[in-house]
Amino acid sequence: MNLLEKGDDKDIEALSGLGIVSDDKSTITKSTIVEVELDLELEETLKKFGLRLESDGCLNWQMDASAHPRNWSVSRRAFNTSVLLALDLYTTAISTSGPSMAQAAMKEMDLGHIKSLIAFSSMYQFGQALGGVVFPPYSECFGRKAVYIATTLIYCLACVLTAEVPTMTGVCVGRFICGIMSAVPSVVVEGSIEDLFNMKSRVWIIFLWACATTAGLVLGPIYGAYISAYCGWKWVLFTGAIVTGVFTLLLLFIRESRPSRLLAQQAARLQHEKGLSYPIHSADATPNLATFSRIALIRPLRLFFTEPIVFVCSLMMAVSWALIYLFAESLPSVYASLGFTGPSTSLAFIPLLLGIPLSILFRIHDQRVLGRRECANLALNPEQKLTGFVIAAPALAVGLWIFAWTVPPAVPHLHWAVSMIGLVLVGFATNEFACTLSGYLADSYTIYASSAFAALAFLRAILAGVFPLFAPRMYSAMGQNLASTVLAAVATCFCGAALLFMKYGKTVRQKSKFAGHSLVVNRATQVKGDNVE
Structure with missing residues (x-):
């Protein structure tokens, strides 16, 4: 592993502040920073769409999402x-x-x-x-x-x-x-x-x-x-x-007001504009009319x-x-x-x-x-x-x-x-x-x-x-x-x-x-x- 040089102390301190690493600077690698930066970049991108990524890998609404009907x-x-x-x-x-x-x-x-x-x-x-x-x-x-x-x-x-x-x-x-x-x-x-x-x-x-x-x-x-x-x-x-x-x-x-419908539209927009594809967190997603009928x-x-x-x-x-x-x-x-x-x-x-x-x-x-x-x-x-x-x-x-x-x-x-x-x-x-x-x-x-x-x-x-x-x-x-x-x-x-x-x-x-x-x-x-x- 390539260890961080002393010039990277500020990056390490930032990671420690996020609770991602311990004070042992020798365990931090440049790849760790890259991964964290990617995660932060993803989080920031999702936030612009009013979305967040759940622990199960599904998209859900941000609490203050302006596109959610309750926040209109x-x-x-x-x-x-x-x-x-x-x-x-x-x-x-x-x-x-x-x-x-x-x-x-x-x-x-x-x-x-x-x-x-x-x-x-x-x-x-x-x-x-x-x-x-x-x-x-x-x-x-x-x-x-x-x-x-x-x-x-x-x-x-x-x-x-x-x-x-x-x-x-x-x-x-x-x-x-x-x-x-x-x-x-x-x-x-x-x-x-x-x-x-x-x-x-x-x-x-x-x-x-x-x-x-x-x-x-x-x-x-x-x-x-x-x-x-x-x-x-x-x-x-x-x-x-x-x-x-x-x-x-x-x-x-x-306007359409069903949150799950709007969430699906936001996910589609995210995929179209950013190329990011994730399933959505929805209790009533129905894939087709046959399933709906049954x-x-x-x-x-x-x-x-x-x-x-x-x-x-x-x-x-x-x-x-x-x-x-x-x-x-x-x-x-x-x-x-x-x-x-x-x-x-x-x-x-x-x-x-x-x-x-x-x-x-x-x-x-x-x-x-x-x-x-x-x-x-x-x-x-x-x-x-x-x-x-x-x-x-x-x-x-x-x-x-x-x-x-x-x-x-x-x-x-x-x-x-x-x-x-x-x-x-x-x-x-x-x-x-x-x-x-x-x-x-x-x-x-x-x-x-x-x-x-x-x-x-x-x-x-x-x-x-x-x-x-x-x-x-x-x-x-x-x-x-x-x-x-x-x-x-x-x-x-x-x-x-x-x-x-x-x-x-x-x-x-x-x-x-x-x-x-x-x-x-x-x-x-x-x-x-x-x-x-």
């Missing part, structure tokens, strides 16, 4: 998020406008009440159930942006098809296609939120998403009723085509049937969500008995809308709890954000009990405003369920968030498609009071589940195969603020 500028993330939330709100409103269109189109299309509901409402939801299984894992493997653009454009065209082919077959096919496409803003947007924001920030972003979704749910019946009454039911669809056409253009300007499509079903957290959250949120679709069919008849006429019967949904802002009180509480834990250097715990759910579960039950026994025929002379107090609580609870349970799934399953939401969305869409079908028979056979009492009794069963989550949620998560693995990967690939226990 506030304005860029705000634009992405605003467009997606607005799209979700609007397509959700179009979905709950189905019963209003069904009522208006019955005579024109010579359909019975149930057949019309199936065509305009249920087919949309059944399509969303299918799309909710296919698109989320696809977006995890192949990216978000292209999926958003393609599905919104097809949604726009399907609205035109439905309006221009006013037959039972045409409406069923058109609404089914709309439903499939609507699964992307309805389900994939939660995964995009997880891409863009860390756990602390998601407290507010998930809150905004829940508010947008719930607002869409309760505005849809009003939107559909008034446009159908004054312009004709086809204009609900024509306006839907116009608005989603505008959204298609806006989506051209969002594995990714069944992941949501596996999560639903094998993960207790996903199963219970899906069940409770699906019932609370489908309840609004049931109300879209039943509330107009209830308030018609209280003197409301024509499209004004849909105004009974306004109290549901007024209940939504109440959730902000619990987001402030969540933020304070998480802030205290962060200051104390304690890991963030998803169960810490379930306080709102613990309150919302009994609020849903109480709201339905109030509504059930303040309307005719059992209470014929009470003012209609009293029953709407119960609806305010139902609106708050529905929004809080969406906010807390969606946030809980996002925090618990991180890299599998979209697949967990796909399982939830499948059950939610199926129930939303079925509930309006039995609402007319249920309310006519049992009466408005007893039928609403059945709903209140079901909601009462949810109260105990909230406390069980608070007490045993962490234990169940830690024993979960998917939640456990996502936690490990999340710690290995985090860039900002996701210290979860």
